[in-house]
Amino acid sequence: MRATVKDVARRAGVSPKTVSNVMNGIIPVSGATRTKVEQAILELDYVPNLSARGLRNGRSGVIALALPDLGTPYSAEIAHHIVEVAHEQGWIVQIEETGSDPKRERELMVRARSNLIDGLILNPVVLDESAVRVGVALPPVVLLGEVTQSLADRVFVDSAAAARDMTLALAQPGRRRIAVLGTTQGRGSAAAIQRTQGYEEALVILGIERDESLLIPCEKWTPQTAADALTAYLGSHPLPEALFCFTDSMAIGALSVLWKRGLRIPEDIAVAGFDDIADGRYAVPSLTTVSFDKRAIASEALRLLTERMADRGHEQRVVSLHYSIVERDSSRS
Amino acid sequence: MRATVKDVARRAGVSPKTVSNVMNGIIPVSGATRTKVEQAILELDYVPNLSARGLRNGRSGVIALALPDLGTPYSAEIAHHIVEVAHEQGWIVQIEETGSDPKRERELMVRARSNLIDGLILNPVVLDESAVRVGVALPPVVLLGEVTQSLADRVFVDSAAAARDMTLALAQPGRRRIAVLGTTQGRGSAAAIQRTQGYEEALVILGIERDESLLIPCEKWTPQTAADALTAYLGSHPLPEALFCFTDSMAIGALSVLWKRGLRIPEDIAVAGFDDIADGRYAVPSLTTVSFDKRAIASEALRLLTERMADRGHEQRVVSLHYSIVERDSSRS
DNA sequence: CCAACAACTGTGAGCGCTAACAACACCCTT
DNA sequence: AAGGGTGTTGTTAGCGCTCACAGTTGTTGG
Incomplete structure (x- = not known):
């Protein structure tokens, strides 16, 4: 059986809450206690149960990324950068392909509401059909790319x-x-x-x-x-x-x-x-x-998303990114 | 506030367990009750909390996929197929780039043990350094690609x-x-x-x-x-x-x-x-x-993984996939 | 008509974690 | 010496769900 906070607490001779304090590091813990707890964690090879934490905290630390088709080079590059930037900021990324199918976008919305994901970065294709609609209580969502209506925070290139x-x-x-x-x-x-x-x-x-x-x-x-x-x-x-x-x-x-x-x-x-x-x-x-700059798309999308998660109420934000024409051999005369 | 099983149960005039039975569909529920419950679910716009379910069941329904670099076309195609096949089977996919960094492979192992993921499909690069080691209690893992040592279930092409x-x-x-x-x-x-x-x-x-x-x-x-x-x-x-x-x-x-x-x-x-x-x-x-056949890689990997999750004890399994030489213009004389 | 069974539904408990609060020790002030 | 910080730790409770088991109904056959 896997060790729990209780086990660690018992072994370290402290209360479960103290173990939690050591893990989360917000509430101060004295050096001696911290050492004891860390020792016990190592000895028991303790790993916190993230499902339980997620249930208690109401947040999972996971965001979802939805793209039409991961196999295409463009989507793959975007995914790459988002995963990288998210990782740097401590987020876990769940991935979903929507295959331009609005049904799958909708599934994601549901999942966002089932506390499995805290936010969603969505690259919609045909938005008329999209699951992102006005009036519906959205989870924190950031849209990627060109979109005509302004339904959610958004990062795009003109x-x-x-x-x-x-x-x-x-x-x-x-x-x-x-x-x-x-x-x-x-x-x-x-x-x-x-x-x-x-x-x-x-x-x-x-x-x-x-x-x-x-x-x-x-x-x-x-x-x-x-x-x-x-x-x-x-x-x-x-x-x-x-x-x-x-x-x-x-x-x-x-x-x-x-x-x-x-x-x-x-x-x-x-x-x-x-x-x-x-x-x-x-x-x-x-x-x-x-x-x-695809990395900029990723970091802006994540910035908008975290800001939205922190404050659901604020105005919609839209970020337009720079582009440039790169002339290579296929057009150079 | 979001609706819970309790709310649905109250509204439908049944117990929480019955609601759960309706959702999960294993224990039979009479037609009338089922209808009432489904009605209540719709009215309250109820979505189950997956963190709670994960805590209770010890399983999350999520698998992780770890690739060196999502941005490369090969990885992207593999990811595409795994996400597709996993989706068909009702799995959610978490994605991680290891960037050939063993530290990140190790992080994933920890996460697997923290009940956030039920299994792991890993495409290691340099395995000497890999986090996948003999003797360590592994979560269910399937390795993708060429690997010299035989440490876990594996899908590869010769x-x-x-x-x-x-x-x-x-x-x-x-x-x-x-x-x-x-x-x-x-x-x-x-x-x-x-x-x-x-x-x-x-x-x-x-x-x-x-x-x-x-x-x-x-x-x-x-x-x-x-x-x-x-x-x-x-x-x-x-x-x-x-x-x-x-x-x-x-x-x-x-x-x-x-x-x-x-x-x-x-x-x-x-x-x-x-x-x-x-x-x-x-x-x-x-x-x-x-x-x-990259789709075959995906479905074989998923098959091995689910089999391993069902039975942690069995012998290591290794699947070798067919390949073929496709001659196109770059070599056709 | 009642026992025996099936089919369904309810009860209670607890998964592992952390928020809020309470409690305590210790120091400094007045 | 009493009062009031300040810093650390413990206690209690409950997040939402589903398991084991207990209870209730309906159905059948003797």
């Missing part, structure tokens, strides 16, 4: 502005036929909408007329779907001068297609992505992208 | 055999100067040792004399380090006919270097990787690799 700047950068050497890959039909993700919008803003600035045929739809943002969409597109359209993919993952799929067709990049067509995932740097050719 | 087969495949069209990228000096990871060994086995089979200068060391298996190592190597060595990288990530770094030097792949040099990560398919050119 996608529209970034897409605009990227389009402008691609147009720099006189390119005018700039295609985008990743637009969605109907109600798409907020990211798709904003990036499309930024692209269109840039066209206005550049005095280029909007050409519907340069919007290449791609609902799911994976290399596979991007490759398929681009292949289909090239079968029936002339080659654009530049291709702005709404994520690096899609750009990697696109590069693979273009290369197989023997096209030279960036001479025949410039390519850019969005997210600055690690692999983009080693793409062939290295990928021009919208870059931002 | 790296040595796979490396041997890959080397043989690369040698097929008469290539003889086959380099490997990723060997380590001194005590390296078990994976590095086994893959090197498999390569050397193949050389013996092929009747090719071992050439020390074809072993390109690279301690950390990332695209960056691989690119650096290969760049340095090519500065002072002639170009090999083939390059077998010990991971796909390294291969992607290597491809980037080779491409920048204007080398044609596979004509000038064939390249292969290991792990079959998603991006390898979209590498330029698409990457020949050792492939295996």
Whole structure:
């Protein structure tokens, strides 16, 4: 049987509360007593039962992170940073994939209310359907990424502005036929909408007329779907001068297609992505992208979350992070 | 204040135990009572407190997954599948990065003993230093990947055999100067040792004399380090006919270097990787690799873990998974 | 009609921990 | 010498849940 506070207390000749005081270190304990207790803890190999502590304190020290798909490089990098930052601050991270399924977001909300997690960092996909709703008593939640409604604290990058700047950068050497890959039909993700919008803003600035045929739809943002969409597109359209993919993952799929067709990049067509995932740097050719500090996303998200946990009442907070256009070989002329 | 079993019981006009029976569904409850209780649960928006349940039951329904670095594509894919499979079976997954730091593996062991997690899936890196030791009372643990000692249940792919087969495949069209990228000096990871060994086995089979200068060391298996190592190597060595990288990530770094030097792949040099990560398919050119079923790894690991949790006493179990050599453009002549 | 049984529901206790409070020793002030 | 800190430790209680067991009903067969 595992040792409990009682056992430790008995062995150290003190009360259970004193053992607890030693463990938690808030209420002062004299040196001698502390030593005795620590000795007893070592001898009995005592480990506190966190379920019991959680029950008593109403807090578990665990936060949940929900991402659409952990397997994608972007999500993986975000998860990496969140886990790291959380660990530094003593939080344990529970992970959940929502697979863009609102049901699973809802499950998480329930779990948050079941005292198993103290807070939730959520990267929603389609928010209309999202479990995060006005009016419902939310656990402390921080949203990651582009979201149209303002339902909870939030950390994001101004996608529209970034897409605009990227389009402008691609147009720099006189390119005018700039295609985008990743637009969605109907109600798409907020990211798709904003990036499309930024692209269109840039066209206005550049005095280029909007050409519907340069919007290449791609609902799911994976290399596979991007490759398929681009292949289909090239079968029936002339080659654009530049291709702005709404994520690096899609750009990697696109590069693979273009290369197989023997096209030279960036001479025949410039390519850019969005997210600055690690692999983009080693793409062939290295990928021009919208870059931002993912570790900052993690630490800001955690900051907002802990502040929210400390004070449920305050105003909603929104943090916008800087981005930069990183030009690499895929667009450098 | 949140509703408790008591509140639900009062409202439904039954005892707390009956509510518990309805929730857990093991002890039969009559239809009428069940309906009343479910009604009350809905009305009060009752959510059970999992900390309390965990305290009472001694189990939390949470397992932990520990990986060296979540940000790498391989780890991310493994994590993805484990989270998915665990979710299907009703497990919650806590995630931890060990960053190859044995201290963090040890922390996890402690947490397992603190009743916060029921079991642990661990992908260790250097096991000599690992927290998993003989003699120590382990929580239910399943090890992922190559490991020399047999300390716990384990799921792995026979790296040595796979490396041997890959080397043989690369040698097929008469290539003889086959380099490997990723060997380590001194005590390296078990994976590095086994893959090197498999390569050397193949050389013996092929009747090719071992050439020390074809072993390109690279301690950390990332695209960056691989690119650096290969760049340095090519500065002072002639170009090999083939390059077998010990991971796909390294291969992607290597491809980037080779491409920048204007080398044609596979004509000038064939390249292969290991792990079959998603991006390898979209590498330029698409990457020949050792492939295996990562979802099977996940489900086997979970199976071993749940079996171990059910019966702590049984013999150690080891599951070896199939692999296959997938030839893509980077080696196809 | 009653015993015997099944099917269901209630009672009491306690999992391990820590908050609030009480108690005590000890020192310093007045 | 009494009063009032100050610092440390003990006592009591209960967080919300479910187990073991006891109790209650309904159902069947003799």
